Amino acid sequence: MTYIASESRYQDMSYRRCGNSGLKLSALSLGLWHNFGDVDIRANYEQLLFTAFDLGITHFDLANNYGPPEGSAEKNFGDILHKHLRKYRDELIISSKAGYYMWPGPYGEWGSKKNLMASLHQSLKRMRLDYVDIFYHHRPDPDTPLYETMSTLDLMVRQGKALYVGLSNYPAQRAREAFDILRQLGTPCLIHQPKYSMFERTPEEGLLDTLMDNGVGCIPFSPLAQGMLTDKYIKGIPEDSRAARAHFLKPEHLTDERLATIKALNSMAMERGDTLAQMAINWLLKDKRVTSVLIGASKTAQIKDAVHGLKSNPFTQGELDRIETILSKFA
Template identity: 60%
Template sequence: MTWQAAQARYDHMEYRRCGRSGLKLPVISLGLWHNFGGDTPHERKRDIARTAFDLGITHFDLANNYGPPPGSAEEAFGDLMRTDFAPYRDEMIISSKAGYGMWAGPYGEWGSRKYLIASCDQSLKRMGLDYVDIFYSHRFDPETPLEETMMALDHIVRSGRALYVGISSYNSKRTREAAAILKELGTPCLIHQPSYSMINRWVEEDGLLDTLEDLGIGSIAFTPLAQGMLTSKYLKGIPEGSRATQGKSLKSEFLTEETLNAIRALNAMAEQRGQTLAQMALAWVLRKGRLTTALIGASRAEQVRDCAAVVKNMDFTEAELQEIDATTVEGKVNLWAASSEREGPSR
């Protein structure tokens, strides 16, 4: 029997305008960075994606190198598009990116026109799509002229490969430069995707949120749950099978006793608010409407349900915000700091 999406899927999700564009995004978006590669059963991926869409999560975020192996998340999502989501394509926002290492040789990463356009074509083929809704420069390239990278994004839109373009992990200075180039080209920057959470606040120190507001650019925070640290998963230590034990991006040394104590205190606050820790962490990122959407990952459908329920309570008192500021510690979990530095990463 052919799957049909829930009829009430738009009844409870909140949608925010993306900067000063005409596009609205759900306040919770689904990222396929982890748990959509070849090491995850396909039926689990299907369950996660269906659940998200049924809850009004219309935005699915990918990149060329998501897996493992690289490319496998897009291939899996392409299968789901054919078997489940084809009738709903016009209700979906699908994004992909290029910037990190994808294939061997000098043309398989960073920000050249050669790499970005070739990678976009490969992503479309893997997903079986005519276009993506958003295509990103995944990281700033210090050795390629920024004009070349932005001109490639402009070409990707003008050639019909994408409807909008964005950037990820660019600092405030580079964001202003990139946005100015794109504006002159006639393809405005729609959205910026930085890492941001209660224990990773570089965007506040850098002034990026003010820059995005000033320029009218939307925002999507990735790792708002600090790769699972801001959930109930690690309250009693590091469980077997968690991301911290898999040798991926979340290293066990991030989970210091100081950080764990802060997480436990935050969890107590969330309980007082009648929320899970994950819900409070997402509500905090989305507070006061400064960000457009928060990007979650999930290994099970019930995690998607938990995160989507944040819409029931996204308000904080000033006292709560002050207590969170007093409780949180910088977790040193920004693995993308080099991509956000003034001159970018060295090679």
């Protein structure tokens, strides 16, 4: 059956301006890092996309290496876009990235002009698109001159293959240098994508201020710390969880101290009438420097829960102080 989007899709979602640009992003964005590869069930990830869009999520975040196997998330997304979402293309923000390993030889990763242009062309072909809305450099390259990488991003915009450009995983000083180059070239950086959550506070050590000073938006990834900031692991490690698969999140990460922190935060979330996941997402969105939070999902209920959580009461200063006490007590 042909998908028809909900007519009320923009009713409850909030949209936040991205830095100093004219672009607004939905407060929640859907990441396709997991659950959209060839190893996954198509009927499920179709429903994830449809549910997200029906609830006002307009930003879908991909990268050339998402899958597994690498490239399959873009291919699968492109197929669904072509068959079901094509008429909504102008309502969507579609992003991709390059920088991590994709093919053998000296041009298959990092940040050279050769790698980035080849990667973008491959991504556009897989998704059956003429352009992406945002193209990111996925990680800093220690060897390629920064000017080469940034001038390639600028070229993509000038060629009409990307509307905006962004960075991911850049530390504050390196990001500042990149912003300066892009500004001089005439293609200001739109957005930065750092790993940021209650359990990963590095962006607070200068990056968030750098983004604000340069008018760049922020979209944190891994806001739930690979699922640790949920109630999933309070009673043990479920067989179908990421910790059980021991890929990125390993059982040894769930120490007694970490579990004590999770339980204390979960109790506080319940007092607020929230789930722990909702509280963790809203804790990020409380900061006006954050444009959108990038969530992942394996079930439609997780997307619905996150969107519903946007209606939660704002944090009081006492609640914020309590969160800091919990985090510091079990650090």
